[in-house]
Amino acid sequence: MMQRHCYALMLVVCLVFVSFHAQATEIEENDNTTEQGQVLLWKINKTGSKALLPDISLIGMVAGAYFRDDPANAQGPNPSRTGFNFQGAELAIQSVVDPYIRGDVFIHFMEDAFEVEELYITTLxxxxxxxxxxxKMRAHFGRENLQHVDSMSFVDYSRLRRYFLGNEGFVEWGSELSVLLPVKWFSEITFGFYQGMNDDNFNSPDKSDFAYLTHIKNAFDITVHTTVQLGLSGSWGNNGTASGNLTQIYGADFYVRWRPSDRKGIKWQTEYYYRRLQDVGTTAVEGGLTSQFIYQFAKRWETGVRFDAVGFPDNGFKQYQASPMLTFLATEFFRLRTQYNYLHIDGVAKKQHEVFLQMIFNMGPHGAHAF
Amino acid sequence: MKKNIIFVLVLCLYTVPVFAKINIVTTIPDFASIAKEVGGDMVSVKSLLRSNQDPHYIEPKPSFASSMNQADLFIVVGLELEIGWVPVLLTQSRNPEIQKGKAGYLEPWRGIRILDIPTGKIDRSGGDIHPDGNPHYWLDPRNGIVIAKNIADRLSKLDPGNATLYKNNVVKYEKKLKEKIAFWQRQLKGLKGKSVVTHHQSFTYFANWIGLRVVDRIEDKPGIPPSASHMIALIKHIRSLKIPLVITEHYYNPKPSEKLKKETGIAVVYLPTSATNYIALFDELVPKLKGSL
Structure with a gap:
């Protein structure tokens, strides 16, 4: 109870900060004159209210798939049947709202429905x-959970993400407060306070049950071409199996990026999750790992492989998946990708084989993705 | 008592020294060089990019956000050159003073005639176009003077107490740059009217300055590697017009240029588009170009 009050207090303090600062800061005026007092503006800008329109992009994702056995359940944006799969169309509307905040909205259109995937403001x-x-946002848990399908290096989410965070990922209504620490390297701490709607972890029917998160990220440029990023995440909240039953998930992520030029590079990303889930009369303790290695060997080509292992420690059965892929990046706005998944689940005699061919196109301005 | 000590320590971490220099962060090193000339001892400058990087394709590294967090003035090329990576960094920087529209954010092209502004309907069938025009304006050294003046104007606004110093530094830099421009122009006088092929549109301003005629490009459409059919057409074009030189930016794939050289005998020169010293950039560009034509 004390903890909940602390978070609520933190939320109120932040909102007061935002409103106070909005009143206190003056908007700087643009200086349109040269030293002679004459306007020397050769360039013709977009005129009138059009200049104030937000950036609007539509990202379409379609995949052809072969499954030895089609998955039984809904798979979120991951391919789910042999044949054509509409992974979704993501409408992104992004803009700085005023001197104090920016707004980002991502609407995900599916075959027969649409949903607000993310809708949030960020203070500036x-x-x-x-x-x-x-x-509504992707919770700042680990590294892969923050990535939309279009910004990933593979056709589908890793087995780890799907098993521990659900096929849709860890997406919540709520708020996050983060601070950039005044040190020489990039060091950021994030505190999250969410509604607690994730079906796999925090779906408590009690309206006063929220989910909480802490994330620490540190990044270092160890050479001019190489950056290393380390993160630790922890999230907890009531899971609804019975009053007071908790889910706790902890994660560690590690990312190395080597990019000597725009024609060559390596990305190595590894995450480990550990979950402790209290159920009626029992507590499940599970863990898993995903690791992906991507090699860009030409300006428009990259290849890589991802290994997933779920069940370390295990809850009765283990899963392993290996996923090699090849991507052709025709432009920044259009790419083709092929991928093979080999999935082994302990206790299931038949091994799963999956093959994908994916097409992603982006209509609109550049979508700048975080590192 | 313990709480008070912790409070003071935290306060110290966030406190900026009163007599600190103006911290300038630029995207390209050329602007850092000009800003140092203008700001002198009153500024510290840092460029996010190195001179051998293509500013179109940069990943927004967390260290960039940390540098921008400490900046009093953030100078970008603008005209959507850095649109693929700067917007996300501006948000991550948590620095309200360098957000677009604030005094700490500067695109120093005001007063420069922007070239290659697309007309008519704009879409990406034309490649990775810049709707606001060609952003490589610093490659005309005459524009370097305008850039320096724009930086000085902004520094004077941020630090009015040293406005005279910045103005004097600009006058000195303008004099030095004008002398060098006159020298470079004498060196390149014989090149006026000569036809060249370039890889990308980076050298449009440079060619415009010295009167080179860019008659074709390896990239048929900006940002798109050349197709086989375009290369065949380009080879025919080079042969028919007897074009003597291909200019390729040093960070681009040399294979297309080398293919043209092999097929037509055309000379190829690899030129930098950026340097840690703005004047040294042209000191390198001019003799290399002169020696190849």
Whole structure:
């Protein structure tokens, strides 16, 4: 109870900060004159209210798939049947709203429905390197959970993400407060306070049960071409199996990026999750790992492989998956990818074989993705 | 007592020294060089990119956000050159003073005639186009003077107490640059009207300055590697017009240029588009170009 009050207090303090700062900061005026007092603007800008329109992009994702046995359940944006799969169309509307906040909205269109995938504002002007984000968002847990399908290096989510965070990932209504620490390297701490709607972990029917998160990220440039990023995540909340039953998930992520030029590079990303889930009369303790290695060997080509292992420690059965892939990046706005999945589940006699051919296209401005 | 000590320590971490220099962060090193000339001892400058990187295709590394977090002035090329990586960094930087529209954010092209502004309907069938025009404006050294003046104007606004110093530094830099421009122009006088092929549109301003005629490009459409059919057409074009030189940016794939050289005997020169010293950039460009034509 005490903990909940602390988070609620933190939320109120942040909102007061936002409103106070919004009143206190003056908007700088643009200086349109040269030193002679004459306007020397050769370039013709977009005129009128059109210049204030937000950036609008539509990203379409379609995949052809072969499954030895089609998955039985809904798979979120992952391919789910042999044949054509509409992985979704993501409508992104993004803009700075005013001097104090920016807004980002991602609407995910599926074959027969659509949903608000993310809708949040982010502060731009809080003091003390603080940043506040509120709305529906991908929780800042680990590294892969923050990635949309279009920004991933593979056709589908890793087995680890799907098993521990669900086929849709860990997406919540809530708020996050983060701070960039005043040190020489990039060091960020994030605190999350969410509604607790994730079916796999925090779906408590009690309206006063929320989910909480802490994430620490550190990044270092160890050479001019190489960056290493280390993260630790922890999230906890009531899971609804019975009053007071908790789910706790902890994660560690490690990412190395080597990019000597735009024609060559390596990405190595590894995450480990550990979950402790209290159920009626029992507590399940599980863990798993995903590791992907991507090699870009030409400006428009990259290949890689991903290994997933779920069940370390295990809850009765283990899963292993290996996924080699090859991607052709025709432009920044269009790419083709092929991937093979080999899936082994302990206790299931038949091994699963999956083959994908995916097409992703982006209509609109560049979508800048976080590192 | 313990709480008070912790509070003071935290406060110290966030406190900026009163007499600190103006911290300037630029995207390209050329702007860092100009800003150092203008700001002198009153500024510290840092470029996010190195001179051998293509500013179109950069990943927004976390260390960039850390550098921008400490910046008093953030200078970008603009015209959507850095649109693929700067917007996300601006948000991550948590620095309200360098957000677009604030005094700490500067695109120093005001007063420069922007070239290659697309007309008519714009879409990406034309490649990775820049709707606001060609952003490689610093490659005309005359524009370097305008850039320096724009930086000085902004520094004067951020630090009015040293406005005279910045103005004087610009006057000195303008004099030095004008002398060098006159020298470079004498060196390149014989090149006026000569036809060249370039890889990308990076050298449009440079060619415009010295009167080179860019008659064709290896990239049929900006940002798109050349197709086989375009290369065949380009080979025919080079042969028919007897074009003597291909200019390729040093960070681009040399294979297409080398193919043209092999097929037509055309000379190829690999030129930098950026340097840690703006004047040294042209000191390298000019003799290399002169020696190849």
């Amino acid at each position: 002007s809080l003091p003390l390197n603080l940043q506040f984000k509120v709305g």
